[in-house]
Amino acid sequence: DARVTQTPRHKVTEMGQEVTMRCQPILGHNTVFWYRQTMMQGLELLAYFRNRAPLDDSGMPKDRFSAEMPDATLATLKIQPSEPRDSAVYFCASAWEGTGSYEQYFGPGTRLTVT
Amino acid sequence: LAKTTQPISMDSYEGQEVNITCSHNNIATNDYITWYQQFPSQGPRFIIQGYKTKVTNEVASLFIPADRKSSTLSLPRVSLSDTAVYYCLVGFKAAGNKLTFGGGTRVLVKP
Numbered sequence: 520d521a522r523v524t525q526t527p528r529h530k531v532t533e534m535g536q537e538v539t540m541r542c543q544p545i546l547g548h549n550t551v552f553w554y555r556q557t558m559m560q561g562l563e564l565l566a567y568f569r570n571r572a573p574l575d576d577s578g579m580p581k582d583r584f585s586a587e588m589p590d591a592t593l594a595t596l597k598i599q600p601s602e603p604r605d606s607a608v609y610f611c612a613s614a615w616e617g618t619g620s621y622e623q624y625f626g627p628g629t630r631l632t633v634t
Numbered sequence: 635l636a637k638t639t640q641p642i643s644m645d646s647y648e649g650q651e652v653n654i655t656c657s658h659n660n661i662a663t664n665d666y667i668t669w670y671q672q673f674p675s676q677g678p679r680f681i682i683q684g685y686k687t688k689v690t691n692e693v694a695s696l697f698i699p700a701d702r703k704s705s706t707l708s709l710p711r712v713s714l715s716d717t718a719v720y721y722c723l724v725g726f727k728a729a730g731n732k733l734t735f736g737g738g739t740r741v742l743v744k745p
Binding site: 523561562563564610612622623624625626627628 | 668670675676677678679680683721735737738
């Protein structure tokens with residue numbers, strides 16, 4: 520049963536520290552998404568990649584957030600420096616973009632707490 | 635950018651049918667409509683996807699009228715385990731089109 524994996528599952532850090540979240544998409548999927556979920560804002564799209572190329576990162580605070588795909592099996596989301604308002608659950612999802620639309624498969628999320 | 639609107643919450647009882655309507659007045663010609671289910675502490679899970687008319691799978695049906703400005707997710711004979719948040723998503727794969735989750739509908743199934 521293919522799944523998206525995310526590490527770490529939980530992260531507690533102090534304000535100002537760098538945070539790196541990792542995602543392994545499902546093998547063969549060519550599209551990767553990063554979402555952030557909070558009680559106040561709900562589920563927000565931060566960025567997404569197709570064939571490892573960033574297509575849209577307009578939902579991401581550019582001054583502190585960065586997203587990359589070093590290779591097809593790894594996507595990273597980095598926050599530097601972190602702030603308390605970054606506390607949220609961060610989800611990675613992957614999909615195969617073929618003909619028509621596609622289904623996104625979500626990982627279990629990384630729960631980030633910035634104190 | 636197609637924006638979606640859903641009811642914030644709905645209550646139901648076991649065995650009943652639950653219908654959740656999503657409004658997407660600005661849906662584009664190429665957009666698909668997808669519904670996801672999310673349980674606490676889990677990522678959203680795909681339920682069903684459609685473009686027009688009716689789609690049915692083993693867990694739900696999706697009704698889309700001809701103008702495609704809305705869609706209705708139908709969950710037949712719900713059980714307690716169907717208590718979750720349901721999201722309507724409208725979008726297409728084309729580069730530059732931003733996928734947008736609706737606010738989600740919190741469905742509570744009571745015994």
